[in-house]
Amino acid sequence: MNPAIDEESLHPSSLDRLDRRILAALQANGRISNQELAAQVHLSPAQANRRHKRLEAMGYIRGYEARLDADRLGLGVTAFVHVTMERGQHKEVQKFQRTVGKMAQVLECHAVTGDFDYVCKVVARDLKGLSDFLLGTLAQQPGVNGVRSSVCLNELKSTSALPLD
The missing domain is CATH 1.10.10.10 (Winged helix-like DNA-binding domain superfamily/Winged helix DNA-binding domain)
Known part of the structure; x- marks a missing residue:
C-alpha cells in the first residue's frame, strides 16, 4: 500500500x-x-x-477505454455461457481462469454461486462461430465438465457506469 x-x-x-x-x-x-x-x-x-x-x-478509476459497437465490427452474436468445472480439480480451475482471461471472445467471466461455477459473456460473428468456440475451445479446456449457453436476442441495456449515489 x-x-x-x-x-x-x-x-x-x-x-x-x-x-x-x-x-x-x-x-x-x-x-x-x-x-x-x-x-x-x-x-x-x-x-x-x-x-x-x-x-x-486511490484506485477508484481502473482505466479508460473506448466502447466499440460489436455489430458494426461483425460480432453479431452475444451469449452468456455457464461453465461447470469438475470437482476436486484445483489445478485445472487455476489453469481455466488463466486461459479464459486470454480468450478474446470472452468479454467478461465471473465466478458465481449456484448451479454453475462461471458465467461468461461471449461474442461471436454468428451462431456457427459461437458453436465452434463453445464446443471446440471452451468445452475442451481441462477441468471443464459442462458448458451451457443463452444467446441474447436483444440488448436492452449495456453500461459500465456504476451507481454513485
Missing part, C-alpha cells in the same frame, strides 16, 4: 459530493478535458485535476 494513502482514505465513505460528481462526469465521458470537467463540477481546473489524479491513485 502507498504509505501516503492511509486505510481510512480508501473507504468509499471518504468520497465527498465533488468526488462523486467527478466520477460521474468521467463515467459519462472518459475523454472530457480537465477544463470541461472543472466547469461541470464547479471547481478550478487545478482543483479538478488534483482530485481526478487522487481518485486515480
Whole structure:
C-alpha cells in the first residue's frame, strides 16, 4: 500500500459530493478535458485535476477505454455461457481462469454461486462461430465438465457506469 494513502482514505465513505460528481462526469465521458470537467463540477481546473489524479491513485478509476459497437465490427452474436468445472480439480480451475482471461471472445467471466461455477459473456460473428468456440475451445479446456449457453436476442441495456449515489 502507498504509505501516503492511509486505510481510512480508501473507504468509499471518504468520497465527498465533488468526488462523486467527478466520477460521474468521467463515467459519462472518459475523454472530457480537465477544463470541461472543472466547469461541470464547479471547481478550478487545478482543483479538478488534483482530485481526478487522487481518485486515480486511490484506485477508484481502473482505466479508460473506448466502447466499440460489436455489430458494426461483425460480432453479431452475444451469449452468456455457464461453465461447470469438475470437482476436486484445483489445478485445472487455476489453469481455466488463466486461459479464459486470454480468450478474446470472452468479454467478461465471473465466478458465481449456484448451479454453475462461471458465467461468461461471449461474442461471436454468428451462431456457427459461437458453436465452434463453445464446443471446440471452451468445452475442451481441462477441468471443464459442462458448458451451457443463452444467446441474447436483444440488448436492452449495456453500461459500465456504476451507481454513485
